[in-house]
Amino acid sequence: MTAPIEHPLKTTPLYAAHIAAGARMVPFAGYEMPVQYLDGVMKEHLWTREHAGLFDVSHMGQARLRGVAPLAAFEEVVPGDFINLKPGKQKYSVLLNRSGGIIDDLMAGRPDDDGLFVVVNGACKDNDFKIINDELAGQVKIDRLENRALLALQGPEAAAVFQAHAPQASSMVFMDVRPIHAFGQDLIVSRSGYTGEDGYEISIPAEAAVEVWNALLADARVKPIGLGARDSLRLEAGLPLYGHDLDETVSPVEGDLTFAINKNRREQRDFPGAARIVGELAAGPARVRVALKVLAGAPAREGAEIADLNGAVIGVVTSGGYSPCLKCGIALGFVTPVHAAVGGHLKVIVRGKAQAAEVVKTPFVPHRYVRKLPT
Amino acid sequence: MRFTKDHEWVEVDDNIATVGITAYAAEQLGDVVFVETPDVGKAVKAGDGFAVVESVKAASDVYAPVSGEVVEANGALGDAPDTVNAEPEAAGWFAKVRLSNPAEVEALMDRPAYEAYLQTL
Numbered sequence: 001m002t003a004p005i006e007h008p009l010k011t012t013p014l015y016a017a018h019i020a021a022g023a024r025m026v027p028f029a030g031y032e033m034p035v036q037y038l039d040g041v042m043k044e045h046l047w048t049r050e051h052a053g054l055f056d057v058s059h060m061g062q063a064r065l066r067g068v069a070p071l072a073a074f075e076e077v078v079p080g081d082f083i084n085l086k087p088g089k090q091k092y093s094v095l096l097n098r099s100g101g102i103i104d105d106l107m108a109g110r111p112d113d114d115g116l117f118v119v120v121n122g123a124c125k126d127n128d129f130k131i132i133n134d135e136l137a138g139q140v141k142i143d144r145l146e147n148r149a150l151l152a153l154q155g156p157e158a159a160a161v162f163q164a165h166a167p168q169a170s171s172m173v174f175m176d177v178r179p180i181h182a183f184g185q186d187l188i189v190s191r192s193g194y195t196g197e198d199g200y201e202i203s204i205p206a207e208a209a210v211e212v213w214n215a216l217l218a219d220a221r222v223k224p225i226g227l228g229a230r231d232s233l234r235l236e237a238g239l240p241l242y243g244h245d246l247d248e249t250v251s252p253v254e255g256d257l258t259f260a261i262n263k264n265r266r267e268q269r270d271f272p273g274a275a276r277i278v279g280e281l282a283a284g285p286a287r288v289r290v291a292l293k294v295l296a297g298a299p300a301r302e303g304a305e306i307a308d309l310n311g312a313v314i315g316v317v318t319s320g321g322y323s324p325c326l327k328c329g330i331a332l333g334f335v336t337p338v339h340a341a342v343g344g345h346l347k348v349i350v351r352g353k354a355q356a357a358e359v360v361k362t363p364f365v366p367h368r369y370v371r372k373l374p375t
Numbered sequence: 376m377r378f379t380k381d382h383e384w385v386e387v388d389d390n391i392a393t394v395g396i397t398a399y400a401a402e403q404l405g406d407v408v409f410v411e412t413p414d415v416g417k418a419v420k421a422g423d424g425f426a427v428v429e430s431v432k433a434a435s436d437v438y439a440p441v442s443g444e445v446v447e448a449n450g451a452l453g454d455a456p457d458t459v460n461a462e463p464e465a466a467g468w469f470a471k472v473r474l475s476n477p478a479e480v481e482a483l484m485d486r487p488a489y490e491a492y493l494q495t496l
Contacts, residue, residue: 035432036405040405040406041405041406041430041431041432042405042406042408042431043406045431228405228431228432229431231432232431232432297409298409298411298427298429298434299408299409299429299434301433301434321431321432322408322409322429322430322431324431329409351411351427
């Protein structure tokens with residue numbers, strides 16, 4: 001019998017720093033990543049909500065898209081308005097297949113005049129960049145920034161911590177992206193994140209990652225936070241997770257991401273799967289992503305069925321868990337649109353037991369993005 | 376107290392086994408946020424899943440270390456699941472089982488054997 005081919009796990013430039021900090025390492029997106037440190041998921045989660053959490057997200061895919069007209073070219077694979085994206089701004093978008101399904105979700109921005117700076121999910125990055133390369137051949141060149149690490153500093157004290165090192169970042173608001181020279185390094189910094197909190201995402205030359213990581217952790221307001229809390233934080237923020245809440249069968253309308261389909265693009269119908277997506281915008285999708293609060297009982301996790309009050313299965317949980325802030329189960333899942341109204345009562349089936357759940361608005365825990373600078 | 380390789384503990388008093396998870400298991404799970412204990416009257420077989428313990432991150436099965444009938448479940452864990460972290464081998468017990476085959480207990484590890492086993496993990 002032939003042994004299965006083992007793909008050795010990759011590591012980020014911060015691997016040794018994670019081990020030294022007492023991280024429990026797990027395989028994730030082909031990397032050995034910290035799922036938690038000594039404090040554990042609960043404390044790390046709450047620390048990020050109250051202070052500042054530092055995340056190593058260097059497994060994510062960073063790239064530059066360069067070409068004669070990279071913004072216009074990029075519109076061929078996403079439904080967002082990138083032609084009118086202002087310098088210094090970034091935008092959330094989705095890479096679409098020809099059926100209008102989501103290949104990945106991503107951030108793309110213009111920190112400078114050097115094309116588009118794109119960040120995609122780690123588990124999807126090889127496929128994403130191949131698809132962009134194939135679809136946009138001759139129009140853009142993709143330069144993967146594999147020599148850069150990526151950190152996220154998130155939480156109500158994140159801005160003050162980072163601005164102490166990079167005063168220039170104080171004039172940025174949510175979804176601004178800019179080149180910043182700090183820590184003696186050329187960084188690409190955005191004011192954004194995946195926790196619902198204010199904070200920054202910081203692209204760093206790999207060889208300087210440890211130095212920047214340690215400099216940020218030297219601040220008593222900052223603790224390292226693992227992927228476990230990253231997941232519970234994003235869930236409370238109501239943000240979908242690719243590979244769970246979104247996949248190649250889910251359209252951005254089904255995925256409750258219609259904000260990412262700009263008006264001019266809807267009219268132009270010039271993105272992959274436009275027929276399906278414009279049709280769903282007009283007539284409604286067959287299923288839609290909702291947020292559920294579990295009113296009693298165990299957390300409903302991925303795969304749990306969602307039923308109506310008569311017991312008929314009308315959907316499925318695609319990610320769910322325990323909310324450290326709300327102290328109850330919360331979940332994202334897909335239901336038939338007739339059951340999607342906020343305030344509606346449904347059941348989640350956990351280990352055979354039907355438990356009461358309510359459709360709620362997202363975010364579960366309010367976002368605290370800084371959209372305007374204090375005057 | 377006796378122990379399983381799945382990190383449950385058993386303490387027998389007058390043919391009633393109190394069952395819980397070990398300090399090692401509680402530490403590995405992290406903060407326990409929900410415990411599903413077995414229903415009183417349920418017949419359990421050694422090795423079967425008989426309770427579920429949940430952390431923020433995941434749900435984990437707890438296996439019955441012995442066979443018998445559940446005679447009591449620890450209702451206090453409903454309001455205070457974190458007792459499993461605070462006192463895993465005492466107040467954080469899950470259920471009490473009336474043994475149908477007391478010899479099963481003898482086959483479990485004693486504390487020195489369990490501690491030696493932990494060293495191999």
